[in-house]
Amino acid sequence: MATAAPSTPAFDDPEPVVSHDGIVQLSWSGPPGDYEVRLDERVFYRGRLPSAHLSGLREGDYTVSIRARDDGGWSPWSPAKHITVRHHSLPLVFSLMALGLLTFGGTAVVVLRSSRRSA
Numbered sequence: 001m002a003t004a005a006p007s008t009p010a011f012d013d014p015e016p017v018v019s020h021d022g023i024v025q026l027s028w029s030g031p032p033g034d035y036e037v038r039l040d041e042r043v044f045y046r047g048r049l050p051s052a053h054l055s056g057l058r059e060g061d062y063t064v065s066i067r068a069r070d071d072g073g074w075s076p077w078s079p080a081k082h083i084t085v086r087h088h089s090l091p092l093v094f095s096l097m098a099l100g101l102l103t104f105g106g107t108a109v110v111v112l113r114s115s116r117r118s119a
Helices: 090-118
Strands: 017-019 024-029 034-039 042-047 051-054 060-070 081-085
Touching (some): 042 051
Antiparallel strands (some): 034 060, 060 081
């Protein structure tokens, strides 16, 4: 007698995600067993943990779905979760880099001056 397929897992937060760094943490609830997670029709995770980490995503729009497997086979794929990656603009990135360089330079000057005074 065939065992029924497991119930379909569901994302803990089904709302769309917007990432500015190409990194997304996914988590879901589902029956115990194995899981598969697909990103735009390509499976990128297989495992027993109900979470997955995505990184290195390029700017664009993605969909992610999950399914579970037990002795009864695979569940249907979950409804798609939408991910939008919009990296920070280059002017903002260069501004933050310049601010970091100024902070580093100022700190170096203070340290060098105080070390000369104490010598």
